[in-house]
Amino acid sequence: MDEKTWDILILGAGPAGISAALTAHARGRSVTVLGADPMTSPLAKAPRIDNYPGLPGMSGRDLLAAMTQSLAAQDIPRIEGRATGVMAFDGKFMVSAEQDVYTARSLILAAGAQQGTKPLLGESELLGRGVSYCATCDGMLYRGKRVAVLGLSGSAERDAAFLRQIGCQVLFFGPAQAKNCEIKGGTNVTGVVCGGEEYAVEGVFILRPTVAASVLLPGLAMTDGHIAVDENMATGVPGVFAAGDCTGRPYQIARAVGQGNAAALGADRYLKERDE
Ligand SMILES: Cc1cc2nc3c(=O)[nH]c(=O)nc-3n(C[C@H](O)[C@H](O)[C@H](O)COP(=O)(O)OP(=O)(O)OC[C@H]3O[C@@H](n4cnc5c(N)ncnc54)[C@H](O)[C@@H]3O)c2cc1C
Known part of the structure; x- marks a missing residue:
């Protein structure tokens, strides 16, 4: 059990989640990234990336390793685990991950697109x-x-x-x-x-390795299997933001990184307004 209440907890350690963490940290927020091993991102399968600026021809694995390193370089804590449920209680969110529970005042969902999760019979x-x-x-x-x-x-x-x-x-x-x-x-x-x-x-x-967002947080509005968000990456649940492939197509790194940045700014604004 983690006793700390984080300002912002980010779910998913792919490009969207990492980008959100860097921005949240830059805004002075206490932030952590709860995610499976970063190499579980689909990006790890990309042999070569040519449409992400500044890093020509890099492999997906190398880009993920570099992104993960940028968290470590700023001492942003990363918790390796699989989130299995989120409970909203008294203006806070409790996130279960295997045997642990983490508490935060706001959440950014960045768990990627749900693929290949055909339900079992019954x-x-x-x-x-x-x-x-x-x-x-x-x-x-x-x-x-x-x-x-x-x-x-x-x-x-x-x-x-x-x-x-x-x-x-x-x-x-x-x-x-x-x-x-x-x-x-x-x-x-x-x-x-x-x-x-x-x-x-x-x-x-x-x-399963991933849990559908609508299962993680019942009540989340979805559109065509993706989390519905507004222009500030806010979901319909106050205090919960989303970024990256989980919000829809096109599935692209630049989009995920941009949305991660916007979601962190949205979460920062939300916390400021609550504290006023
Ligand atoms: C083969 C391939 C090649 C690609 N090539 C390119 C390319 O050249 N250029 C480009 O722009 N895009 C490319 N993409 C797309 C790119 O990989 C995605 O757009 C990008 O990874 C999305 O980032 P994300 O952070 O939104 O999600 P993801 O990268 O999917 O990261 C989400 C992370 O959250 C974790 N997670 C999920 N559920 C949970 C849970 N319940 N608890 C904890 N962690 C969880 C996942 O395991 C994963 O690590 C490619 C994709 C593939 C498959």
Whole structure:
């Protein structure tokens, strides 16, 4: 548990998130970037970038490494983790990431575009009725019960260990099996079918490397699968801003970096107005 309340917490350590952090820091804000390993950005797959000014022919990996280095150069803290849920409470935001919770007065969502996250059979129908994306948030509800962990993310084993530690009976399925599981139930989850075999469980934790923004923060307005923002990168939720590929096309580094800058200025303005 991180006791500190950050002025601005940025979710996602890609170009948009890093740009937002640099601007927030320059405005004198306490800021941290919570994100998966920066090399999980799709940019890491780009062999050569020719449309980003000043760094001709650089590879995506080298550009990400340089951007990450610019955070370190200014002593901007980066927390490596996967955010699984956001809760708004008393003018603050509590962000869960695996077993930790971070608190901030404003948020900038910069988690990139959601790709390849086709829901499993039964997932959408049983969400909130036995299907969960967050072991830390919902684990205690299943204490003493049998649950399945569908481990599609690298850190899923840690979540499974946490669930065991609090007294859940855990069936763990790694990525190869979890991809094709089906969730069964009526009013609530009753079982899971994985590898052609059905197992009786009362809860199913689906742990993916990324979590859709609308799942992370229920109530967020979306347009065509992207977070809806105004010209200041403000979302419909006061205090929450968004930047980069998560706000729409074209998916480009220059756009992500520009929006990250605008989102940080928007968050700074929001905090100033609140403090007046
Ligand atoms: C093969 C390829 C080549 C490309 N080439 C170019 C190019 O030449 N020029 C160009 O302009 N653009 C290019 N792009 C597009 C460019 O990569 C994106 O526009 C850019 O990376 C967007 O930055 P972003 O910060 O918005 O999101 P991302 O770079 O996607 O960063 C988001 C980060 O947030 C993390 N994250 C997501 N969810 C969570 C969570 N719940 N908790 C914690 N962290 C999370 C992700 O793992 C990721 O690290 C290319 C893309 C690909 C795939």
